[in-house]
Amino acid sequence: MPEPKETTDAIVIHAVGNVGPRRVEHGEPVESLFGKVHQRIKEADITLCSLEMIFSTRGCLQYRDHVTWDSRADPGNVKALALAGFNVVSHASNRCFDYGPDALLQSIDTLRSSGMQVVGAGKDIAEARAAAIVEQRGIKVGFLGYNSVLPAEYEAREGKPGCAPIRVSTYFEPQGYQPGTPPKVITIPNENDVRAMEQDIRALRSRVDVVVVSIHWGLSSVPGMVMYQPVVGRRAVDAGADLIFGSHGSTIRGAEMYRGRAIFYCLGSFAQDRAYSFKPPPSGTLVRSVPGRHREWEREPGWERNPGPKNRRYTMMVKCLAGKNGLRKVSFLPGWTNERSEPELLSPGDQRFKEVLDYIEPGCQELGSRLTVEGDEVVVHSSASKQGIA
Numbered sequence: 001m002p003e004p005k006e007t008t009d010a011i012v013i014h015a016v017g018n019v020g021p022r023r024v025e026h027g028e029p030v031e032s033l034f035g036k037v038h039q040r041i042k043e044a045d046i047t048l049c050s051l052e053m054i055f056s057t058r059g060c061l062q063y064r065d066h067v068t069w070d071s072r073a074d075p076g077n078v079k080a081l082a083l084a085g086f087n088v089v090s091h092a093s094n095r096c097f098d099y100g101p102d103a104l105l106q107s108i109d110t111l112r113s114s115g116m117q118v119v120g121a122g123k124d125i126a127e128a129r130a131a132a133i134v135e136q137r138g139i140k141v142g143f144l145g146y147n148s149v150l151p152a153e154y155e156a157r158e159g160k161p162g163c164a165p166i167r168v169s170t171y172f173e174p175q176g177y178q179p180g181t182p183p184k185v186i187t188i189p190n191e192n193d194v195r196a197m198e199q200d201i202r203a204l205r206s207r208v209d210v211v212v213v214s215i216h217w218g219l220s221s222v223p224g225m226v227m228y229q230p231v232v233g234r235r236a237v238d239a240g241a242d243l244i245f246g247s248h249g250s251t252i253r254g255a256e257m258y259r260g261r262a263i264f265y266c267l268g269s270f271a272q273d274r275a276y277s278f279k280p281p282p283s284g285t286l287v288r289s290v291p292g293r294h295r296e297w298e299r300e301p302g303w304e305r306n307p308g309p310k311n312r313r314y315t316m317m318v319k320c321l322a323g324k325n326g327l328r329k330v331s332f333l334p335g336w337t338n339e340r341s342e343p344e345l346l347s348p349g350d351q352r353f354k355e356v357l358d359y360i361e362p363g364c365q366e367l368g369s370r371l372t373v374e375g376d377e378v379v380v381h382s383s384a385s386k387q388g389i390a
Contacts, residue, residue: 010323011136013212014044015245016343017252017267017315018093020053021080022073022275026305030077033271034084036344040317040333042085045136048143049081050090050214050247052272055110059103063151070275071095072103075110082114088132090145090214092120092163094248097154101161120145120214121156121163128156128164129196131204139324142208144200148189148217148228149248166193166215168228187228194232198239205240210322213241218249218266223311224363225253225265233263242326250312252356254363255332257382262330265363268315273341274305306341313337314356317345319377331377347376 023030034041041047055075081089089111096104108118117132132143147154147163156162167190172183197213204211213236217229233244237258244263246253253266299307306313315335321328333345334356346353357378361371370381 009137010321010328011045011139011141012043013141013210013243013318013320013322014041014047015212015214015243015264015267015318015320016041016047016049016270017245017247018052018250018269018272019049019081020051020073020272020274021077022053022273023080024074024076025275026273030080031083033080033273033342036342037317037335038084040345044085044319046088046134046141047086048088048090048212048214048245049086049270050093050216050245050267051081051107051111052093052095052247054095054099054103054107056099056103056106058106059099059101062098062100062153069098071098073275075106078110078114081111081116086116087134088117088119088143090120090143090216090247091118092128092145092147092214093216094147094149094151094154096121096147096163097150097161104161117143119143120147120216121161123156123161124159125156125162125164126158128162129200131200131207133204133208139210139322140208141210141212141322142204143212143214144197144204145214146193146197146216148215148232163216164197166190166197166217166232168226185227187226189228189232194235197232198235201236201239201241209324210243210326211241212243212245214245214247216248217246218253220248220250222249223251223253229265230256230263233265234258237261237263242322243320243330245318250308252314252316252360254360254365254367255330255369255380256364256367257330257369257380260382261327262320262380264318264332265367267318269312269337269341270315270317270335271337271341271343272306274307303339306337306339311359314359315343316356316360317343329379331374331379333377345376348373 122128155165171186246266249266252268256263316332370383
């Protein structure tokens, strides 16, 4: 049985990763995408998601690559998020500026007019860095959003729409003397961008009881983390953040308890309805394909709306219990997405529950975290403290 919303002196925060409703284009009811999970989502007082598309009919394609052409969806799809119960949406992603400023601004207006607050993107850099504050039962939770996966010009500036950036430089260092030896990849976050994030967090910290930061970062579909991610995540915690929720990567990653605060490096794809089954890329789009011999998975008939290797079907919904003094408990509910990109939350008696847990647990152990199963939740502890959050 689902638990009630805890006690009156605490609230429940839910967070999920990438979402991208596209039911209108498929000619299906918008509520069907979250039909298996909307009741569980609504058990929380506040719920966050990361939007990896644009709700718009405006603009033109900015970056003519095959990974960007399908990022614009009918604004009517926003009803899927509203009906599912999402309160806050991070719009900071590598898709947010694919169709330019007019499309992004329409998407933000569409979300706001449907009752959701938006972080991570805006009409200029000030709005993109602005926090959203939600108060429930006297407990104030502040949200911020940032993006490290952005083509040139996707960042917001003074007088220019876009997302709040944490740009990253990539360097390659030779290893060994053998010709063709793969280089060591070094990633260094932009110091000015990180300091701007820290400034935002410190300013928000004095106004709320809990600070939540959503960061679009990492490599899609590649296990593990990129080295800049722990640097940025831990500096966010040092500045005053309580929860870091990573998005972008299509597969779930490990979670870390750092100084008693939680960093989820990637929540995976929660409900991304792909467009590939109903229209081809537009003329002029640079379509790239990976030869079968270089791909580690085979395309499965019937899975065009949720393509990729099996581990892309693993997902989660984070559940955090928070009070006036911050976090009290951090856990997640393992999930699974089907061939129609519809998420389902799993019970411990389901073999898939164990499969998801077995997949993420090694990454948590590498980060010094310990997982325990309590009912249908997986609680995240620091391995240094058997009692979890101090």
